[in-house]
Amino acid sequence: MSMLKSMSIKPIIVTGDNWGTAKSIAKEVGIDSIIAEAKPEKKAEEVKRFQAEGYVVAMVGDGINDSPALVAADVGMAIGAGTVIAIEAADIVLMKSNLEDVITAIDLSRKTFSRIRLNYVWAFAYNLLGIPIAAGALFPSTRFRLPPWVAGAAMAASSVSVVCCSLLLKNYRRPKKLETLDIKGVTVE
Numbered sequence: 767m768s769m770l771k772s773m774s775i776k777p778i779i780v781t782g783d784n785w786g787t788a789k790s791i792a793k794e795v796g797i798d799s800i801i802a803e804a805k806p807e808k809k810a811e812e813v814k815r816f817q818a819e820g821y822v823v824a825m826v827g828d829g830i831n832d833s834p835a836l837v838a839a840d841v842g843m844a845i846g847a848g849t850v851i852a853i854e855a856a857d858i859v860l861m862k863s864n865l866e867d868v869i870t871a872i873d874l875s876r877k878t879f880s881r882i883r884l885n886y887v888w889a890f891a892y893n894l895l896g897i898p899i900a901a902g903a904l905f906p907s908t909r910f911r912l913p914p915w916v917a918g919a920a921m922a923a924s925s926v927s928v929v930c931c932s933l934l935l936k937n938y939r940r941p942k943k944l945e946t947l948d949i950k951g952v953t954v955e
Contacts, residue, residue, distance in 0.1 A: 769941070769943055770869060770872075773869070773872060775872065776821075777797045777799070778801065779797050779801065780804050780809050780812050780813075780835070781803075781804060782802075783803070784803060785800075787802075788800045788803075805831070809832065810835045810838045812835070813835045817838075822840045823839045823840050824839060824840065824872070825839035825841070826844075826868055827842070827843075827845070827852050827856075828844060828845035828863075830849050830851050832844075833852050834855075837855045841857050841858065842858070843857070843858045843859075843860055843871060844860065845860055846860055846861040846862060846863060847863040866944050869941065870940045870944070873941050877935065881932060881934070885931055888924075888928065889924060889928055892924045892927075893924070896917070899912055900917035
């Protein structure tokens with residue numbers, strides 16, 4: 767979980783299991799903070815407590831007991847091999863039962879939001895310049911007029927550039943650090 771920590775994410779185990787099991791799993795995956803023997807409502811309360819402290823909370827769960835916390839979290843991630851109720855309660859379903867997919871999902875979502883911001887910046891800048899020119903703002907000083915068909919083509923080109931920029935996400939590759947990560951192969955059963 768050092769990779770999560772390097773992504774400025776504080777991993778915490780909130781489980782209904784006993785303290786011995788919780789400590790063993792936490793040690794295996796490198797998590798320091800543990801809340802064990804938590805009932806479903808306690809899990810949801812913990813999620814709400816962290817949210818009240820100003821944290822964005824992502825909850826990963828696989829069972830019926832995790833469902834209230836998955837719903838309460840800002841982002842709920844269900845393990846694909848989990849119960850139907852957990853899958854229905856979650857925002858994201860991790861198809862494999864591998865903890866590495868949590869890191870991949872977070873990394874992909876960050877890259878997606880980065881791409882969305884980039885698209886907004888380009889579209890805003892393009893429209894900030896293009897609309898006044900198309901409206902004739904340069905005509906009084908330069909006698910330059912933009913024909914309507916050119917303005918229409920420019921707007922279409924703007925949309926195409928946003929779509930092409932978004933399509934670059936098809937080339938997403940999971941972080942290379944996952945190849946050497948200590949939890950490689952740790953699965954949820």
